[in-house]
Amino acid sequence: MKQIVQSVSDGELRVVEVPQPEPAATETLVATRRSLLSAGTERAVRELASASLLRKARARPDLVRQVVSRARTAGIRSTVAAVRSRLDEDMPLGYSATGVVVAAGAATEGLRPGMRVATASVGHAEYQAVPGLLAVPVPEPVSDQAAAFGAVAAIALQGLRQAEVGVGGSVAVVGLGLVGQLTVRLGLASGLTVIGIDLRDWTAELAASGGAVGLVEAGAATTDQIMELTRGRGVDAVLITAATRSSEPVTRSTEIARDRARLVVVGDVGLELDRRGFYERELDLRFARSYGPGRHDRAYEDWGVDYPIGHVRWTARRNIEAYLDLVAGGRVAVDDLVTHVFPVDQATAAYDVLAADPRALAVQLSYSAPAEPTRDAITVRPRSRSPRPRAGLIGAGNYAKATFLPALKAAGWADDLAAITSAKGLTARHAAERNGIALVLPTAADLLARDDIDTVFILSRHDSHADLVARALDAGKHVFVEKPLALTQDELDQVRAAYDRNSGHLFVGYNRRHAPMVAHTKRVLAADVGPLSISYRVNAGTLPDTHWYHDRRQGGRIRGEVCHFIDLASWLVGGQPAAVHAYGSGRGEPGLEQDVNVLLGYPDGSTATITYCTRGHRSTSKERLEILGRGHTVVIDDFRRLEIDGREAKLSAGGKGHRELLTHVRTAVAKPVSDQRELAASFGSTRAALSVVAALAGVDAQPSRLPTQVGDVTAGYAS
Template sequence: MKQVVQSFKTGEMEVKEVPLPQLQSKYVLVENATSLISAGTEKGTVKVAKASLIEKARQRPDLVKQVIQNMKKEGIRATFDKVKSKLDSPKALGYSTAGIVKASLDSNNLFKTGDRVACAGQDLASHAEVVSVPQNLVAKIPDNVTFEEAAFTTVGAIALQGVRQSEPKLGENICVIGLGLIGQITCQLLRASGANVFGVDLSDKLVELASKHSADVANNRNNSNLLVNCLAFTNGHGFDKIIITAATPSNDPIELSAEIARKKGSVIMVGAVGMNIPRDPHFYRKELDLKMSCSYGPGRYDTSYEELGQDYPIAYVRWTEQRNMEAFLNAISKKQVNLKPLITHQFTIDNALAAYEMVINPEAEFNLGVLLEYPERAKKFETPKEQKKIISDPKNPNVSFIGAGSFAQSYLIPNIKSAGGTLQAVTTGRGINAEHVASKFGFVKFESDPTTIFKDENCNTIFIATRHNTHANYAIDALSEGKNVFVEKPLALNTEELEKVSNVYSNSGKLLMVGFNRRFSRAAQEVNKLFNSYDGPLAFNFRVNAGALPPDHWAINDEIGGGRIIGEVCHFIDLMQYFSNSLVKSVYAQSLPGTSEVNTNADNVIITLTFKNGSVGNITYLANGDKALPKEHLEVFGGGNSAIINDFNSVSLYKNGSLKKVKTSGKGHKEEVMAFLKAISDGTDSPISFDSIYSTTLTTFKVIDSMATGLPQHL
């Protein structure tokens, strides 16, 4: 299929042939008929990508801060590789489309093949011939609404949410500052609610458009009589509400809104503008309210709602993202909103670059609602042909990847060739990523459907680097097709999944490896050498300053990531099993009470493990510490010797009353890949036994059980 793609590194744009997006549970696959280029929003997105690296840093200081923090934790080289991978990744453009349902796995059985629907979502409802969109970001189109009109639904929902935040009442005087696409629609929605609407903008053409079709009155911001006209419009009282839909770093919109508001009026922020709120004279003396409007409604930025399809009860949350989309479509159907005057240009997908060139060019003709159309094309649903042929030695691992995000691109894929493997095929959830990764690393081909990789006779090894909730099922499918499998941790999210994998593995005759990389690091190897001549039990004290994750991070979502015990503490359980050469016997865990959404009880836990050979380990895993403290401090004691791993940057070895310090780097990612592929080539067992993998995975579940019950758990 065709899709508009931009390189975030260079800013270059192109219409590329890429694989179809994957249809997953609670998603809807839609063949686009029309999509909207929002001139205001997308112009900013495109310009950031075209900016120099320094300019990008200036515009996103939050990301610069993340880079600096990552350098402290993982070092300059690892951070550089991560940043390079992020910059190299292609970006999907667009977030508002309309089309026809081709297939649906929505949990409500609401969408049927052939339904006309509007779709929303950045990186989801993209400028592409086919999109895969979560069920809560899809809405059916009324029969009398065209695809061209329905393509405005996402923008319309943003405007509608701002209107809802203003709580307009019949007869109120409301000003809209910023008469771009969202501003024009906002004016129309306000008039439909019975408000008297006054519009303000810097553009004479937008003011003229609003005067004809959207607002009762509209003025240019630079009109010398603006304040007089505002007072006349409101009979000398000032506006009841002001909705700011402008997009500018200037503080002028917020200052103007305070000046023209009546006493005890309200200011609602929809657009991104300067927010240096002037206390005096207006906000303070008029006792003005300031409200924020978040995108297209409740559910935005909530993983459970947007990705997992969990709706909010209508009795408690009347207007969600999806219900706002439906309400806006209904407003179009009832002729309460007239979008046709807002459509200034229409292009086919093949001419999308010309459309964007016009949008970002300040000297171009006036444009507002720019639509992309998707003509019928026979090859739309075909996967692009193989990019190039690579003849591989059948004795060597021929590797395919399911999932190829920044982690896989930084730590796994680059090490395949150096370990003697061949890169066969790659598939990702979004087609543009699969095509990009294949081109970047030299895969023979890229696919849109993981089942084609399982059936590929030229592939004997599959790496699974998707989100955690897919690992077990993909591993089962790959093993069932006779493939060697490397699963980036964890192997499973619950006991039922683990048992299914175990049963399939035991009958497969193939190698199964999980990405417990730390045991392969040079630091771990140095410690293991110190204790390998000692057969007695060891004592471990591992302190992990993990740091807090954002509350909406997918890794701590129970359904997607399984939480941090399953997703990260597994590393330290595996490392203890490696050093002790023994499996876990029992576990007892206690946690600090969750103090916030950010610091949950699973983030701050102390775990005591006993092993079958008598070893005892203590893991203190914390998210409530200071970021300046190194992340991992691991101590090992036994046989009169001691060792300390200092964040895998160095090792302190104590033996016979003397200290030996060894500088190290890396956490074993390269070494684990090489060990696994060597085992395949040599026909030997997996570098980590399945008994150990099973024990580590089961132990994480027992940690959670112990936290819940307050009792020790036995394996």
């Protein structure tokens, strides 16, 4: 399918072929008919992407601070690699469209194939996988052209709701671009007196043609006109829909608002404010967030959990519904706002018009994608067929691009990468272009069905790991899966059964075992016997509320990260823990605990304490491992410094073992090398991580009481 993307680094715009998306249970697949270019938002995004790195930094000082913080803890080289990876991306464009439902997920409600819907949060592509609550049925009288305004109109409507002005009240709309014009028309339909203000005469005239009072900003003269229109009181609310770095629109709004009025910021404007104007009239400054309640809420968008109407009357979906009903009833008209329509193949021309024509207000793209899409692979770069077995990747997120794929190449896999797939096909296409991968496949099932793929690397979201591992093994593949191997004991049993009934290798991404410093430490400790005392401190750092680790379906940080440190401690001891105790902060549900202390006890008398904390200072190294026993004291500080018995050990290679692990995988796949020892360790670490979650929940589920046999793989894995 065709999708419009732009380069994050230089703003280059392209229409690319990517696989059709696969809708999740809470999503619906929509064949797009029309999509709307939001003049203000998309023009600003394009300008920023086209800007120099210095200008980008000035525009986003918050991201600069994050880069500096990371450099202090992770090092300059790692930080530069991460920044380059983020800049070397293609981002999708568009968020307001309409189309026809092709397929509805099992957990969506009121949607069926053939239904016309207005969509939000996804836009300029022939097919969209849309959150079910953001795919809104379109009434029959509403044209595709009008329905494509749904998400942008909801932004305007949410601003009006924040203003809380009843019938007969007055509002001023400052900034008469597309969102401003929609705000004017929706305000008039709500029974309000609307005054539109702009620096341009033609936009003021357009607002006036719809029934508002259109004024060209002229300072004191404009203020006098507004006071005359409002009987000397000022307006009840000001909606600021302008887009400018200047703070002038907000400052001017204080002069035309009545006492105790509301100022609602809808557009992207400067906010260097003078307190006096707000204090003297005790003004209420508010901000409207996108389409309304539910936007940027994971439960609403990703999980399909609606807000009860008795508690939240106007959600993002209901705002779009309200707009469509107003259009269907003839109370709001928008067709005259459309200035240009281009077929999707000419998207670059559409953006050129948006940039060059100051009167390009609402520019739309048209589509003719069939309602029964094909599921063909995308050939990115034709390559000669290799006689050797070849590999496929499932997942193309940030970790895959910034860390895993470079490590794969360094381990000798570069010529054997045959295909890639991801939940969002655009990320897979981008990774394929940058890494010489010939095919981008629509789904994981398509990749597993290919006979020319021998080894599968699974780097998808955590809740898919166990199922994909079992399916890949059953398809006769060798499998590498990033940790965690499983999120529940049932999933672990599923993986174990699949491994037992097949002959393929299975590897888990516990790379720290293979780090050069760990390998050297193992050799030092092997010279003697006896129990070890291990202390592992992890300064994990906080994650934003929107991070997917907060999604309970993904297992949280214990299953996804703490398992790494459990695994390394067990690998150094040479066995799996017989007892697991865990203590958390008690904030939130046990499975999503972010601050935890874990105590592991081993049959040989060894102990390991893992302190995983998110509240440390950013200058503190992320990982510090101390090992005492067998006549030695070993300190590994963030895998950058190794100290043995008080002396620093200089190694020729450093790092956390990604390349070394993948080299081991390559050797094991190419030759009859047993994976039993490593796999036993992986199953043991997974069971221990599950036991940590159980302990935090107050459930007695120690690893020693869980099954320890994995086919021919035994619980012990002493070196």
